[in-house]
Amino acid sequence: MRDNKIYQVATLQALALGYSRPVISVGDLLQKGDTGLGTFEHVNGEMIVMEGCCYRADQNGQISQVPMETGVPFAAVGRLYGDQQCVLEGMTDLESIKTELTRKIEEDFGLNSMHVVQIDGEFEKVDARSEAPYVSQHITLKTILGETQKAFVFENIRGSLVGVYFPDYMDGIQMPGWHLHFLSEDRTKGGHVFDACLRRGTARIDKITRIEIELPKDAAFDTYSLKQDLMAEIKSVE
Numbered sequence: 001m002r003d004n005k006i007y008q009v010a011t012l013q014a015l016a017l018g019y020s021r022p023v024i025s026v027g028d029l030l031q032k033g034d035t036g037l038g039t040f041e042h043v044n045g046e047m048i049v050m051e052g053c054c055y056r057a058d059q060n061g062q063i064s065q066v067p068m069e070t071g072v073p074f075a076a077v078g079r080l081y082g083d084q085q086c087v088l089e090g091m092t093d094l095e096s097i098k099t100e101l102t103r104k105i106e107e108d109f110g111l112n113s114m115h116v117v118q119i120d121g122e123f124e125k126v127d128a129r130s131e132a133p134y135v136s137q138h139i140t141l142k143t144i145l146g147e148t149q150k151a152f153v154f155e156n157i158r159g160s161l162v163g164v165y166f167p168d169y170m171d172g173i174q175m176p177g178w179h180l181h182f183l184s185e186d187r188t189k190g191g192h193v194f195d196a197c198l199r200r201g202t203a204r205i206d207k208i209t210r211i212e213i214e215l216p217k218d219a220a221f222d223t224y225s226l227k228q229d230l231m232a233e234i235k236s237v238e
Contacts, residue, residue, distance in 0.1 A: 022071025121201020
């Protein structure tokens, strides 16, 4: 197996509680991995890292490439080599896509490991969301998204689902299971994926057994109580 690792910026629990200050820059993040997802300072849109570039989906699902100095409060990236590959056809919803990905990694005894994935294909529909920035402190992600989130649907579109898989025992660091964002083939549309109907696509997956976590260095991080069980709230946001 390749010597690959997930590089994690802060934790999902911290983001859920409202910690959205920059921890590192986009430029630093791209030194650590070429594939993954996250968000930007003050939850300024959805992040898609693909093929070594960092993209932002704004509140309307429009894509821009992000300046290297942009702040990152939360992200997870790794390197995609495509050690496992499979063809997906007739996936009628996001759950069926996730189920097939889980079946694929289970074949390689990977359910207790981390993974990065990219699925390139033709989609009948992608139901997604993104959000505008919200400057705050100790205001939960659920509350912020309630104010700034917009949902949109892309139909008959070619593009990629990019994401990460974390095992159940790592909840709080990341969302257990598969977390996927979308980027259109022409790099103009994207966002966090609620649902998707995939006509046909190819998935490339890499199993990862190491993680490096970059925690915030500023004192404000220590004012958040990360002992809380926020899984129900995080799932409602997902």
